[in-house]
Amino acid sequence: MISLQNVTKVYRNGVTALEDVSIEIEKGEFVFVVGPSGSGKSTTLRLLLREEEPTSGQVYVAGKNVVRLSTLGGIPKLRRNIGCVFQDFKLLQDKTVFENVSFALEVIGKPKHVIDGRVPEILDYVGLGEKLNNYPDELSGGEQQRVSIARACVNRPLVLLADEPTGNLDPNTSVDIMRLLDKVNKIGTTVVMATHDQAIVDAMRKRVIELDRGKLIRDQSRGVYS
């Protein structure tokens, strides 16, 4: 599903974010990417989304070489197959829960009957079936992250990328969010999660990829944080 082959990324300011990293992730896997700040976790996710291009090496997502995609059609199509969740939720404050999720379908041109069918369904799935008409500032942090997960999953992506999804949440809420991500993973979505959260990584016992200063230093199935 995801393949990084000898990927090096040097930013324009001369910082080497990744150095000769190769990773293979199969369909349906749940993978933690761990490491200190500046180790290259976020760069890895940005490469998969084709927000950055590798300086050298190849990146494949869902069988496509993302470096070769065109900005006109290829990149948007790639991103429709990838859901994204962030530490800061990135919800639109002037839209309701329903509108935040339906926005993701609307802007890729999905017809109204699809939107009206899928949005309540996915919000029910993440446990917010009762809060369709609330605004983000009326929700707790955990609920907001659920909305953002619903938005990421409403178009049924093949891959879910999560960048520190529990970074702003207390431990109990974090556990709830991890349960939800696990549930999303169980229905076949490949999940790649960058995190600092040692407790969560240790509790989940999933595959762990550890980066340090841009180098892959550990790739362990059913691993722990360190």
Place this chain on the structure above:
Amino acid sequence: MRRIEFYFRETAAGIRRNGIMAFAAISTAFIALFLFGLALLIAREISLVIEQVTGNVEVAVYLSDPVKPEILGQLQQRLQELPAVDSVTYEDKAAACQRARELFKSNPAIIENVSCDVYPASLRITLKDTSQYEQIPAALSCTTGADGKVSCQEPGVLEVRDYRDILDRLSAITRVLRNGVLAVALIMLGSATVLIANTLRMGMFARRKEIGIMRLVGATNWRIRVPFLIEGLVEALVGAGLAIVTLFLGKVFLVDQLRTQVLWIPLIRNSDVLAIAPLILVAAGGVAIVAGTIGIRRFLDV
């Protein structure tokens, strides 16, 4: 349908959120397009005056009474053969009288007291090349008298009158007026373009979070940009609409007031205002296209 609805909803939201900037952009577009239309109407008005005064004729060869058909035919042919001459038309006494009465419509005293008989028939000539005027008096063996009057030996010819001077002066005035107003209009169109571009850019900045999410979930570039392009077009077209309405009202309340007071000058009509409306709309479209291209350039990357 759904897509169009989406575009218009986003556009309306954008204009509402960006109210003051949109207002500034619309007013500048309005002023620019108003001046643009004004320049066109001034040009039209002056050309109406020129047409009325001279009938666009550059040289008139007045004929002595009575006009003999064989001499007329001969003269017409000879003038037509001159390389400088573009066209020769014959105006008989009745037509000359008719034209004079039209000209003095507002002054019934002149019409009543002057008999139609005094207006001479003439051959009215337009020139291919106005600098070659001398060919005409030369061909008719005319001489310029001390009083500036051109009298001629040619049988049947009374006088040759040169209107080039008046025409030149009138068209010089037209040029200066029209070009002056057009220059101001162009500068204003430039500012309108910059303002609209800026409005679009501020709109994009205000909605950078939405745009970021749109990119993330795989919206295409055009899906993101089209609402902004429509916003620019709407602003330019609203300005154009206001400009057309204002020109029309100006025509009704200012020009039509004059109509009862200065009868001897032909004034622009509703149809003239109507004729420049498409040009104003085209200019507005041009402004919107340029503004859109400048405004969204920074957001070209996915």
